[in-house]
Amino acid sequence: MYLRLAWLVLVLLLVPRLARADDGPSSSPSTSSAAVRAARFAELSRKGDKARAAGRLSEAVEAYSDALQIRDDARIRGRLGLIALEGGAIAEAVQHLFLAFIDGHDIPPSERRQIVAAFERARPQVCRLDITVSHLGAEVWIDGELEPASIGRNDFYVFVKPGRHEIRARLSGFKDAVxxxxxxxxxxxxxPLLVLEPIPPPSSSSSAPPSAPAMPAAAIPPSTTPSKSPNPRSPSPPPRRWTPFVGTTVVYSALSPLPAMGLVASSEWPAGEVVSWRLDVRGAFSPRDESTAVSGALIGVWPGVCGTVRWFSGCLLASGGALHRSRVAPRTPPFSEWYRFGGFGAGGIATVPLGPLKLRIALDAVVLMDAYPLGIGGLRGERTSWSSSQIMAGLSVMAAVR
Structure with missing residues (x-):
């Protein structure tokens, strides 16, 4: 009996202590690690700001660079770009300022204006190179120095000083592409596309012909000495200034109650760092709708101007061309007529690298300046049997060789 009472008292004393122990910190290792990284990032940012204010630029660069290793932050990139520009590293400065300009939507307006002004001042002094490698995982070396932007990517851009540059792609098991x-x-x-070709496996020794005895170097006649350099620099073809895409399109409205399907050809010309001109040519046909017996076809152009951020583009578009509608119904007069159309609108484009191709998905809509109602006796019939919306929407899936 006394032994049972002693155990009961011991349990009553231990339970509150165990409960308090369970109520202690319960954060997971990943949560605490994220908190440590955030605190470290804030510490390095403050250290860089203090060093920059005191004029210790090398210390500020080191602190900002360490902070970017923890988290890619547009504000830190902008400050690093301003320091690089002050130190005369124009190409590195433009690279950081450009990324800060694109991603720094939450940067305070005064600091953002400073970054934009510095970029516009430095950009005319360098050249942008758009680089694409055939295989993901390759390292790209520019003039013998590894380009960090190539790590983990096979489609990127860099800013370099004017002049001739050697671009070399390296990947284990492949020949260098230069x-x-x-x-x-x-x-x-x-x-031009850096194409990496696999290194052929060595031939077996059994099938190899017997080798001739080696001759001393002095005995080799001068005429047999190879004069070809191991890495000849053949002239590169001129860079392509426009990108053609070809694919399929679906257009809805104005033609008939059913969507029209057809082909699209699209081209794009760069006009700046983020701005480009776009031109689409589309031809589509809609099958005959059973309820209205209406079918249609169109051919038109969609010119526009686009702004690009990474893989997404937003475009302002115009549209114009000709559409054809026809109807053959048992109890109504048939007709077949062509009409002009025109309108203005907007659209979005997503471009995704897919092996040797670039896949582009475009969605757009334009508001037509005219409506195209359909009456029983044609367009001027007494009763309207179908009236299309004045919004013409399109979905296109295209591809281009990279």
């Missing part, structure tokens, strides 16, 4: 490009001051060049 291109030489002349960078123009203030320009933008597309480096």
């Amino acid at each position: 291109q030489t490009v002349d960078a123009s001051k203030g320009g933008r060049e597309t480096v």
Whole structure:
């Protein structure tokens, strides 16, 4: 009996202590690690700001660079770009300022204006190179130095000083791919595709012919000495200034109650760092609708201007062309007529690298300036049997060789 009472008292004393122990910190290791990284990032940011204010630029660069290793922050990139510009590293400065300009939507307006002004001042002094490698995981070396932007990517851009540059792609098991490009001051060049070719496996010794005895180097006649350099610099083809895409399209409205399907050809010309001109040519046909016996076809152009951020583009569009509608019904007069159409609208484009291709998905809509109602006796019939919306929407899926 006394033994049972002693155990009961011991349990009553231990339970509150165990409960208090369970109520202690319960954060997971990942949560505490994220908190440590955030605190470290804030500490490095403050350290860089203090060093920059005191004029210790090398210390500020080191602190800001360590902070970017923890988290890619547009404000830190902008400050690092301003320091690089002050130190004369123009290409590195433009690279950081451009990324800060694109991603720094939450940067305070005064600091953002400073970043934009510095970028506009430095951009005419360098050239942008658009680089694409055939295989993901390759390292790209520019003039013998590893380009960090190539790590984990096979489609990227860099800013370099004007002049001739050697672009070399390396990947284990493949031959190096080399291109030489002349960078123009203030320009933008597309480096020809860096194609990595597999290294052929060595042939077996059994099938190899017997080798001739080696001759001393002095005994080799001068005429047999190879004069070809191991890495000849053949002239590169001129960079392509426009990108053609071809694919299928679906257009809805104005033609008939059913969507029209057809082909689309699209081209794009760069006009700046983020701005480009776009032109689509589309032809589509809609099958005959059973309820209205109406079918249609169109051919038209969609010119526009687009702004691009990474893989997404937003465009302002115009549209114009001709559409054809026809109807054959048992109890109504048949008709077949062509009409002009025109309108204005907007659209969005997503571009995704897919092996040797670039896949582009475009969605757009334009408001037509005219309506196209359909009456029983034609367009001027007494009773309207179908009236289309004045919004013409389109969905296109296209591809281009990278």
